[in-house]
Amino acid sequence: MKISGTVARGPSDKRKYEGSRNACQSIETKLWDILNQSEIPSPVRIMDFGGGDGETMAPIYRKLDALNKQMIISVEEPHEDSLRKYKELIDNTSMTCIDITYSGPFQDYYGHTLEDLRVMNAYPQHLQDRVLALHVLYHLTSIFDDPFDPYENMKQAISAMYTILKPGGQMIIVLEKNEFCLIGAASLKCSEVLFPHKTKNHKLLFEVWQKLLFNGGIADILNESFPMFKASVQQEEVVHNVVLPTLEEIGIAVSIGCLHGLYADQSPFDQRILQFCVDYGKSDGYKHGLYLDSEGMWCFPLNTYYITIQKNTNE
Secondary structure, eight states, X not given: OOOOOOBOOSOOHHHHHHXXXXXXXXXXXXXXXXXXXXXXXXXXXXXXXXXXXXXXXXXXXXXXXXXXXXXXXXXXXXXXXXXXXXXXXXHTSTTEEEEEEEOSOGGGGTXXXXXXXXXXXXXXXXXXXXXXXXXXXXXXXXXXXXXXXXXXXXXXXXXXXXXXXXXXXXXXXXXXXXXXXXXXXXXXXXXXXXOGGGHHHHHHHHHHIIIIIISOTHHHHHHHHOTTEEEEEEEEEEEEEEEESBHHHHHHHHHHIIIIXXXXXXXXXXXXXXXXXXXXXXXXXXXXXXXXXXXXXXXXXXXXXXXXXXXXXXX
């Protein structure tokens, strides 16, 4: 199936690069502010769940390195090639070393004790000062799962991260609020058209994200499951602009949310999804803030939540 449509004229590769770079710098600045809300100790122990190739955290590690902060990093990342690149990043940062790496999926942490996971080398031996899940929690649940239980999956995942967090430590979750933005609207409409029997699952998935993360309901679950501690949750919503030169690239960016997020990487590539997202961006993108700027670049807002969970001793 051929993808066709209007191509924006005038923008240069430099403009495209600058838009991407500015978005990355904005994310980097916000992450640094959150991580540094309370003074980062040295050495600092950090566990990065779904860490990818380390690209998101690389500028943070460089900043800590410049401050002479010793870093002891543990990483969970199911893709071996990405995990290898993450290790190389750590090896090339002078004040940083690897504690443990685990190449299994997040679901391996469900239902296991701290001791079991340490034996599996999925947890480090020490509790962590910071625990991270940066654009990771989309991958917990597929709308095609049977049984389908996004509530339990989210509960298990957050509890697994909270378990390895030391008292006084912080968990940082970054998640796009997809439901009302172009990505979320397109993916939901895509389900309605291509997978109508799974639309109910899709809506429930959004409801779980809203209730537990964006509304802070996860705190009650953690406080019930870990009565010796009190979880406090803070959320901040930040709008980042996605900037791309063509509507086709906008459609591709939107489709990634379907293929790699809401379907949890379990479905094979489906050309129909890509075509649907391109078409939806052209016909309905304006309803979700898509516009052509003065330099000929296509832009749309992306609402991102930065969620901090503090683990406090229950006095």
